[in-house]
Amino acid sequence: MPTSTASEIRDFADELADRVRAASAARTPLRIVGGDTKAFYGRAVGGERLDVSGYAGVVDYEPSELVITTRAGTRIKEIEALLARQNQRLAFEPPVLGSDSTLGGVVAAGLAGPRRPFAGAVRDSVLGVTVLGGKGEALRFGGTVFKNVAGFDGFRLMAGALGCLGVLLEVSLRVAPIPAxxxxxxxxxxxxxxxxxxxxxxxxxxxxxxxxxxxxxxxxxxxxxxxxxxxxxxxxxxxxxxxxxxxxxxxxxxxxxxxxxxxxxxxxxxxxxxxxxxxxxxxxxxxxxxxxxxxxxxxxxxxxxxxxxxxxxxxGAGPGEAVFSPLPPGLFALHKRLKAAFDPAGVFNPGRMYEGL
Amino acid sequence: MLDQFDIALDPMFPPVDRGRLISALSEVLPAGALVTKTEGMRVYESDGLAAYRGLPAVVALPRDTGEVRAVLRTCARLGVPVVARGAGTGLSGGALPSPGCVLLSLSRMSRILAIDPDARTARVQPGVRNLAISEAAAPYGLFYAPDPSSQLACSIGGNVAENAGGVHCLKYGLTVHNLQALEIMTLEGEGLTLGGEALDAPGFDLMALMTGSEGLLAVVTEVTVRLLPSPSHAQVMLAAFADVRQAGEAVAAIIAAGIIPAGLEMMDRLALTAAEEHTHAGYPTDAAAILLCELDGAEDDIAEELERVAAICEAAGAVQVRVARDESERQLFWAGRKGAFPAMGRLAPDYYCIDGTIPRRRLPDVLEAIGRLSEEHGLAVANVFHAGDGNLHPLILYDANEDGGIERAEALGGKILELCVAMGGTITGEHGVGREKINQMCAQFGSAEIETFFAIKAAFDPAGLLNPGKAIPTPARCVEHGAMHVHAGKAPFAHLDRF
Structure with a gap:
């Protein structure tokens, strides 16, 4: 685990927020990066690299709650090792494509492994997130409890959004016991x-x-x-x-x-x-x-x-080639309005999911 | 009392002439699709939170998607608010008519369209009752897992709007975890498909966003749910404790041991005594609290897990541990639990049900704190709840006929919810914010989140006409309510700007 002090962590969050505010003001696209192990996935994004991997560390892990909260830059391997020591694991079995792979990247990519049909998708395990919105403000959606219907589920929305809606700072996940x-x-x-x-x-x-x-x-x-x-x-x-x-x-x-x-x-x-x-x-x-x-x-x-x-x-998508299946026009228009709700200046990974989003 | 909408604190719209509205709707709907007489509309003036009442301008009863579109387009054109309603069993005033609204009842759209046992899905209209889905799936050995207590009456469209839970969601998930696809319609009458036949869909996960959005984003016109194979065996254990604290500790210990029960419910003395008198379930009325722990799966595995659960409960101080002797006693144990709410009628003329969720390990402390608040406010509180997922249902007992009775109950409820937030939990685990908890939203969320929630709403419903005044408080309301966004004395990310 990184041994950042509390003040270093705070400074890092402030710096990320400042970078987002500056990017929004100048309409500079940001390419959000954790371990950068999935750069091949999605359309290529130009823009300034916003490296979140330094924003790492476990915030809270209470095995009896089946919940872990970590900063988004925490390496997924470290999280899995920590869970394994308590005989627990991530239900959705994410692909880990490099030792630097971070939790933030795993959630943003929304990719799940063989257990998906039986134990749920990434978003099914996400209980809460803190994200930086386009104004550099920290938004906290959901929480650390399984049953929570207060407010729109902005946290589940972040899973698989490819960083197009915000910069993940913290994620709370429901974890599963390893079966006998x-x-x-x-x-x-x-x-x-x-x-x-x-x-x-x-x-x-x-x-x-x-x-x-x-x-x-x-x-x-x-x-x-x-x-x-x-x-x-x-x-x-x-x-x-x-x-x-x-x-x-x-x-x-x-x-x-x-x-x-x-x-x-x-x-x-x-x-x-x-x-x-x-x-x-x-x-x-x-x-x-x-x-x-x-x-x-x-x-x-x-x-x-x-x-x-x-x-x-x-x-293996070529330059400018579409990666995801196109959305019907009405749904795509809704995606654009939703992106603007979180990211009015359109700086978060623009075009990574779809051209024009 | 929050049944009265406030022009200063809630989104309000210029009044539209009622005669003009009715004639516009009559033009696009067949005869019999509108209820306009006051006595006919009385049925729709409240949902399960009966203390909150108000009449709509008119009630529309569409029979199909085309008629839903006709209503929505008319309302969009005239600038009339729309409140969608399923079976009206909601407990947070989410279907409370707002002033001058069209109450859109989906109850006539109640057909099961298809059951596909190989794909393990059921495609249904929004007015289909929750239990009817499991009943239709039963011949194939399948069931629909989310089972709110109102499952006999509540409809799947309402379940989606509220992200309904139930006893089984600890193991099998909430509504959101058991959906395959949604057909929705925006206020402008545009139909959209969210999700699909595959396990995921391209783009943002709008199906998850739509689930639990309390009728503020769009109207659900069709639902495809996932079905699960029914477990071959199930068994329930009753553990009795002389101390509520010990029961709370046993709950945390069971989960910590790696056991995920199909249901893990708790009742305190007041609740279990009333339930016992009501149902004669065989509960030990001298206990301070009981746990009901249901396990399902293979017979041998259940036997082994029951032994482990029994040992955990005994180690936590259980004075009695009993496994239901047969299926009929198992059903009886659950009948007592399910009858706990109606049984409250034996204790007081009225009860007010709270729905906060807390981290499990806080259970003993929170139950003690609720006991103290109950004494301070001079109102008895019975606890009967989904202990396994920390979802509390304190039932505040009061008399609505007493002067200020409901206000006192609401004041105590508000304190309990703020306690849940301070403990790292939430103001609502499964009942929704609706109208009822709109002020407490200001305690759980800050202005930046609330601004984002309104922006999300505007992305779906730019005119803001869908279920206004519910679920998300206006900034003005939060200023008026004066609550600060504080967790255990410190706001998260307090050093970052909050707008």
């Missing part, structure tokens, strides 16, 4: 057969925590109380999958996840998507597809939209 038992099994099943089986499994109260298809085999992870996990594992049979499979999937190290041009399709789990234009790895029971393809963007986006979902050019 975890086992993984794999099966030699083609995707269509695997998908049919997944559909029947998902209708049962099973302790599933990971369902992925690597192109050749179906992998199931079971987490929970020992008896339920053991019973499901015994019923399924299959071969043992090493835990590292899930780690590699989570941190995007598996096979084609390293492709220079990689698509992420988010689609209904039950969609029939069997003739994809490239090698695919399916996570989230089939609801998240990692596609290594040079097919035209339009074709891939249409493919995802027709299945009821959307496609993100996760890595």
């Amino acid at each position: 038992s975890e086992l993984s099994r794999s099966f030699d099943l083609s995707w269509p057969a695997a998908q049919a089986w997944i559909t029947t499994l998902m209708r049962r109260p099973l302790p599933l925590s990971g369902v992925a298809h690597d192109g050749e085999r179906l992998h199931l992870r079971l987490s929970g109380p020992s008896a339920a996990v053991a019973a499901a594992a015994a019923e399924f049979g299959g071969e043992e999958t090493p835990a590292v499979f899930w780690e590699d999937l989570r941190h995007r190290r598996t096979g084609s996840l390293g492709a220079p041009r990689l698509w992420r399709l988010s689609v209904p789990r039950t969609a029939a998507l069997n003739d994809l234009p490239g090698p695919a790895i399916r996570d989230w029971g089939g609801a998240e597809i990692w596609l290594d393809s040079d097919a035209p963007a339009e074709r891939i986006r249409t493919f995802a939209a027709e299945a009821g979902g959307h496609a993100t050019l996760y890595r």
Whole structure:
């Protein structure tokens, strides 16, 4: 942990606020950076680098509350190590793409790992945030308790907003106990057969925590109380999958996840998507597809939209190329008004999500 | 009493001629879609917070999205406020009609449109009752998890507006965690889809923002909820304590042990005694407090976890620990809890329910402090609440027929809410701010946040006509109320500018 003193932390927050105020006054775009491990994700942002990684440290962690509050620049690895010592973890299993990856970046990116369909998205774990708005003012939304309906949920809105609405200063997260038992099994099943089986499994109260298809085999992870996990594992049979499979999937190290041009399709789990234009790895029971393809963007986006979902050019977007699926005009106009509500001068990561936002 | 809107402190709009409004709405709606007679509108003059009352200009009862659009466009054109209402079971005056408003009741839009057991979703109109979704899903072995106490009557549109919780949300989440997609309509009559069929949608997470927005941003016209497989087994344990403090400590210890119960509820002596007389659930009436701890999952796992919970409760000082002997006793234990609110009628003519949430570890201190406040104000308080997530429901017992009765109850309630904020909690865990807690919002949020909330509202509703005077206090109201944004004596980031 960084050993900043209280006054250093205060000075750092003041400095960030001053930088934001100055940028807003001059309409200078800011590129907000934590560990800068996900610079590839989203459209390229010009502008001054606003490094938040120095604003680090745990503010409060009380294991019996299942809540941790840390400054946004805190490294995610440090947070996970701290939680693990109390037999707890982050429910949403975020990808950590470098040792400098910070909590602020993880929340802003809103990316979650294999446990997402079973334990919720990043925003489902966020209980509260403090952000700097465009006037350099500290805004505190939510809090440190799970049930809280006072005020609009500005805190959940920050998850996945790619820093376009504010500079995250502090985040409170709900954390989860590590279950007593975890086992993984794999099966030699083609995707269509695997998908049919997944559909029947998902209708049962099973302790599933990971369902992925690597192109050749179906992998199931079971987490929970020992008896339920053991019973499901015994019923399924299959071969043992090493835990590292899930780690590699989570941190995007598996096979084609390293492709220079990689698509992420988010689609209904039950969609029939069997003739994809490239090698695919399916996570989230089939609801998240990692596609290594040079097919035209339009074709891939249409493919995802027709299945009821959307496609993100996760890595390898060319200059000016769209990354996220376009929004309908009415929704995009609302996004612009909402951005202006938080960031009237439009200085926070402009264009990172969409051109003109 | 905050049922009266104040021209100096609440957003107000120039009055529109009622006859003109009714004729404009009649032109765009079929016969029978409007209620204009006073006696017919009485049903809509309050929600579950019956102490707050007011008549709308007119009640509109649309049957489909097109009729909702027609009402909204007419109101936008004429500058008339719109208050959307579901089943009217809300407890914070969120559906209280504001002066001259159109009360938009979604109760006729009550069809379940589709259940997809393979996708585990249900697509429903906003007026569908919460429990009806689980009932429709039950043949597929599925259920809809959020279960507010009013689930028999409350509607899903209202649940979305309030981000409703319930007994099961400790394990299964709030409404926001169980939504797949929303169809909403802005005041201008523009329909938007938030969320979708996939697990996420591009852009900002507007579905999360919309959830719990109390009718201030848009009107929900269709909801797709996620369904969960029903657990194969469930069992409940009752633990009795001679001291409220010990019960509070047991709650924190259970969660700290890594156990997430499906429900973890607490009742103090006043509440459990009344509930026992009302329901005959078999509660030990000599206890100072009881905990009900429900566990679900595989049978063997439940047995093992029950042993651990029992050991934790005994270590905390429990005088009695009992597992329901069968399913009917389990149902009975819960019937007592669910009947606790109606049972209050045995103790006092009226009760006023508070809804603050606090960090769990503060439970013992807060319960003691509530006891002291209760004595100071000379009003009895019964506690029955969602202990597992620190969501308190102190029930202040009073007599509305006594001179100043409700005002005294409100004054005590305000003190309890400010205590919750000072303890690091919130003024409302699940009932919403509505009209009722609008002054206490000034204690929880500063002017910078409140300004941002209004800016968010303006992004959706530039004219400010949707449910005005609710949920977000005007800066003028906060100045008048005089509350400062203070947590335990110090404002967070006090050194940074606050506007």
